[in-house]
Amino acid sequence: MILAPLRGVTVRAFRRAFADAIREAGFSEAFTPFVPAAEGCDPLKDRELRDTAGEPVALTPQFIGKSPSALARCLEKIKDAGFETADLNCGCSFPMVRKKGRGSGLLRTPDLLRRMLDAGCSAMGDGKFSIKTRLGVERPDELLALLPLIDTYPLRFIAVHARTAVQMYDGECDSRALAEIEKASKTPIVENGDLDWRDRKGMVGRSFIRSLGERDDIGELLGRYAEICAAELCGERLVVGRLKELLAYWKDLPRWRRVWPFAKRLNSLSELLLAVAPSRR
Numbered sequence: 001m002i003l004a005p006l007r008g009v010t011v012r013a014f015r016r017a018f019a020d021a022i023r024e025a026g027f028s029e030a031f032t033p034f035v036p037a038a039e040g041c042d043p044l045k046d047r048e049l050r051d052t053a054g055e056p057v058a059l060t061p062q063f064i065g066k067s068p069s070a071l072a073r074c075l076e077k078i079k080d081a082g083f084e085t086a087d088l089n090c091g092c093s094f095p096m097v098r099k100k101g102r103g104s105g106l107l108r109t110p111d112l113l114r115r116m117l118d119a120g121c122s123a124m125g126d127g128k129f130s131i132k133t134r135l136g137v138e139r140p141d142e143l144l145a146l147l148p149l150i151d152t153y154p155l156r157f158i159a160v161h162a163r164t165a166v167q168m169y170d171g172e173c174d175s176r177a178l179a180e181i182e183k184a185s186k187t188p189i190v191e192n193g194d195l196d197w198r199d200r201k202g203m204v205g206r207s208f209i210r211s212l213g214e215r216d217d218i219g220e221l222l223g224r225y226a227e228i229c230a231a232e233l234c235g236e237r238l239v240v241g242r243l244k245e246l247l248a249y250w251k252d253l254p255r256w257r258r259v260w261p262f263a264k265r266l267n268s269l270s271e272l273l274l275a276v277a278p279s280r281r
């Protein structure tokens with residue numbers, strides 16, 4: 001089971017603070033939230049990849065971009081630094097990203113997608129480069145139509161979030177469309193989207209994050225998370241922002257229902273930590 005990349009949530013500090021929970025849940029690998037692969041970017045200077053000490057499980061850097069040469073350069077760098085696997089984000093659904101041809105936008109530019117896959121597979125080697133994507137941009141059969149192209153590359157796997165990009169996170173996952181892709185694809189498919197982490201399969205994000213809010217030691221874990229965030233972020237507001245991103249996943253859990261409306265208005269870290277301490281619940 002692979003921990004899905006959630007920008008602003010499954011970040012480096014999170015992976016350290018929640019290391020035991022990540023391992024105990026049965027994850028054997030984590031993707032970094034996307035790191036830009038653009039001209040002039042050094043991925044090894046990115047906070048996500050600067051220092052791999054304390055990573056709980058194998059780490060796969062994920063890149064976002066639309067420049068094959070920049071991707072190749074980034075991949076060479078991380079490979080030299082010891083990373084064995086890497087991923088290309090072909091699924092980000094945010095309109096700003098998609099309309100600029102990155103993320104899920106790559107599904108609409110097959111020639112560029114081909115050149116990105118060329119760059120990725122050449123740099124990382126056979127079976128070391130993957131893509132993470134969606135069923136399509138507007139229709140659930142767009143990825144299916146691209147499989148003949150994608151299948152010509154020695155990819156590690158295709159991770160498929162079984163929604164379209166325009167769907168964002170609304171509605172149900174389309175398991176029928178996913179099954180068609182699984183049947184047609186020569187490349188292994190890793191399922192993603194609304195999976196329960198307790199089933200220990202595929203790529204899982206939000207169900208695991210939600211479950212953390214039910215742990216008895218969550219106050220302590222949040223304290224550790226805040227400490228690691230404070231050491232790497234400039235300013236209390238950013239640390240508070242990171243904590244609230246997590247808390248937002250728990251707002252419907254019985255024990256957080258009363259804490260969240262109060263906690264979300266706090267701007268002071270010490271007040272927020274006090275509010276989430278078990279004694280106050």
Ligand SMILES: Cc1cc2nc3c(=O)[nH]c(=O)nc-3n(C[C@H](O)[C@H](O)[C@H](O)COP(=O)(O)O)c2cc1C
Nearest residue numbers: 004005006007033034132161193194195204205206
């Ligand atoms: C806040 C947030 C940030 C995300 N960031 C990324 C990202 O950096 N890269 C990526 O490929 N997907 C990203 N995703 C998508 C997730 O990796 C995953 O595909 C999606 O949440 C569905 O899986 P889940 O239902 O198990 O959470 C993000 C999703 C959320 C909610």
